[in-house]
Amino acid sequence: KRRNFPPGPTPLPFLGNLLEVQANEPGYEAYRKWQKQYGSVYTYWLGTKPIVSVNDYETIKETFIKDGDKYADRFHFKEITDMYRGGDYGVVETDGPLWRDQRRFTLHTLRDFGMGKNIMEERVMTEVDHLLERLEKQKGEIYIQKEFDISVGSIINNILFGYRFDEERVDEFLFVKSSITKQMKEFANPFMFLIILFPKLRYFPYFSTVFKRLFTYRNALFDFFEKQIEVKMKEVDLNEENSNDFVECFLKEKERKKGTPAESFYSDLQLQNLVFDLWVAGMETTSNTLTWGFCYILNHPNVQAKIHEELNRVIKSERKVLSSDRNELPYVNAVICEIQRLTNLLPQNLFHRTTEDVVINGFTVPKGTAILPQISCVLYDEKTFPDPYLFNPNRFLNSDGSLKKVEQLVPFSVGKRQCLGEGLARLELFLFISNVFQKFQVSSKIAPSMKKKFGTTVQAPEFFLIINNRFDA
Numbered sequence: 001k002r003r004n005f006p007p008g009p010t011p012l013p014f015l016g017n018l019l020e021v022q023a024n025e026p027g028y029e030a031y032r033k034w035q036k037q038y039g040s041v042y043t044y045w046l047g048t049k050p051i052v053s054v055n056d057y058e059t060i061k062e063t064f065i066k067d068g069d070k071y072a073d074r075f076h077f078k079e080i081t082d083m084y085r086g087g088d089y090g091v092v093e094t095d096g097p098l099w100r101d102q103r104r105f106t107l108h109t110l111r112d113f114g115m116g117k118n119i120m121e122e123r124v125m126t127e128v129d130h131l132l133e134r135l136e137k138q139k140g141e142i143y144i145q146k147e148f149d150i151s152v153g154s155i156i157n158n159i160l161f162g163y164r165f166d167e168e169r170v171d172e173f174l175f176v177k178s179s180i181t182k183q184m185k186e187f188a189n190p191f192m193f194l195i196i197l198f199p200k201l202r203y204f205p206y207f208s209t210v211f212k213r214l215f216t217y218r219n220a221l222f223d224f225f226e227k228q229i230e231v232k233m234k235e236v237d238l239n240e241e242n243s244n245d246f247v248e249c250f251l252k253e254k255e256r257k258k259g260t261p262a263e264s265f266y267s268d269l270q271l272q273n274l275v276f277d278l279w280v281a282g283m284e285t286t287s288n289t290l291t292w293g294f295c296y297i298l299n300h301p302n303v304q305a306k307i308h309e310e311l312n313r314v315i316k317s318e319r320k321v322l323s324s325d326r327n328e329l330p331y332v333n334a335v336i337c338e339i340q341r342l343t344n345l346l347p348q349n350l351f352h353r354t355t356e357d358v359v360i361n362g363f364t365v366p367k368g369t370a371i372l373p374q375i376s377c378v379l380y381d382e383k384t385f386p387d388p389y390l391f392n393p394n395r396f397l398n399s400d401g402s403l404k405k406v407e408q409l410v411p412f413s414v415g416k417r418q419c420l421g422e423g424l425a426r427l428e429l430f431l432f433i434s435n436v437f438q439k440f441q442v443s444s445k446i447a448p449s450m451k452k453k454f455g456t457t458v459q460a461p462e463f464f465l466i467i468n469n470r471f472d473a
């Protein structure tokens with residue numbers, strides 16, 4: 001089988017190259033090593049599945065960007081996904097007309113709802129205000145990851161269901177969050193990975209325990225979403241033009257689509273899965289990136305000094321930073337670019353699938369092959385980002401101090417499957433980072449470890465902040 005694919009590392013029977021990927025947490029060292037050995041395109045194997053990896057930006061541009069439709073399908077392990085989701089539902093793991101319709105609907109809804117009012121910024125700023133208040137109230141050291149989790153979780157929940165996790169609802173949030181965390185841990189368990197590759201293993205001792213555990217967490221999550229949707233279904237006024245949240249928009253769109261070919265895309269199971277995708281993709285990613293940001297800045301005190309210098313010069317007072325200040329704060333933006341580059345949040349990216357036969361660098365890759373833009377290799381490419389493991393925001397600044405646009409900065413991936421929440425995530429990163437530093441001087445007793453843990457998204461090590469109000473007399 002290997003002869004037909006671009007050459008790459010030799011796979012072991014059954015396991016493929018899995019052990020090499022897992023040998024160095026969080027996984028991307030193997031991809032970078034193979035890039036040096038085999039060049040811009042190679043094949044590695046997960047179990048008996050070949051994965052074609054496209055590693056340098058120029059080739060990614062020629063394929064995933066310029067010829068996007070041919071790389072637009074999603075590769076996933078269908079048997080397990082179907083059990084998990086109840087069939088082909090959601091947006092992350094669907095293809096074809098359903099995916100196109102739901103992706104378009106979601107993008108429009110996230111952009112437009114609020115009817116011209118900047119509802120997105122309002123909802124993010126509400127959480128910025130609450131976060132600053134909570135931080136100020138806490139004495140001693142602060143576990144910042146938890147604070148970001150609650151803030152970002154509240155934003156996505158408010159967008160989806162119209163309410164935030166205030167003090168009375170924090171337990172509800174912690175329950176959902178812990179179901180996701182436990183589930184992610186199960187997915188990172190090598191036994192689970194073997195079940196995904198060979199689903200019949202789930203009937204064997206020990207494997208069956210792991211599998212059942214996964215489904216307990218899955219059911220807890222889906223129950224939560226189902227209940228919120230039921231409440232919305234009872235409350236929604238389908239004739240009211242304005243919508244307060246995403247679920248309301250979906251239910252109204254469902255009504256509009258009745259009797260059209262797209263009617264079947266607006267089922268109850270689709271709504272549950274869509275909400276699940278947005279909640280999970282929208283929460284963990286942004287919260288972890290923020291936490292990594294603080295981890296890097298605490299390790300580089302001069303960066304914080306420069307952020308404060310810029311905020312003093314541009315904002316001039318104690319007022320909150322708004323998204324309209326974004327263009328005036330090139331250094332803050334450069335810091336965020338560097339946080340996203342070095343965090344490299346999805347070190348394995350998500351797999352795509354070719355929709356037809358394609359030829360890349362002279363190799364024919366058949367229709368239906370798993371393939372991916374290996375963004376880790378682009379974000380850590382020495383040619384574009386010399387000394388790639390160094391945290392250096394200056395690489396995103398021109399000599400006159402303005403922000404440098406670097407097209408190789410692709411933490412949200414590229415092409416037709418590019419992150420659907422990019423706009424929201426960028427807004428959150430800017431408003432949280434700029435406002436926390438606007439208000440506080442941040443430090444820690446010891447500099448946090450920068451060691452990454454393996455997972456779908458890289459997890460930051462536990463660390464604690466000490467804050468001082470910059471404007472106290």
Ligand code: HEM
Binds near residue numbers: 283420
């Ligand atoms: C810093 C934060 C984030 C990062 C780094 C990030 C990164 C990514 C990446 C790398 C992908 C895979 C793209 C591919 O398949 O090539 C992705 C997909 C996706 N992201 Fe994000 N993301 C972030 C935040 C968000 C947020 C806030 C949301 C939702 C509101 C979101 C929703 C999604 C969805 C739904 C997909 C699947 C898109 C599709 O298959 O069509 N993400 N994201």
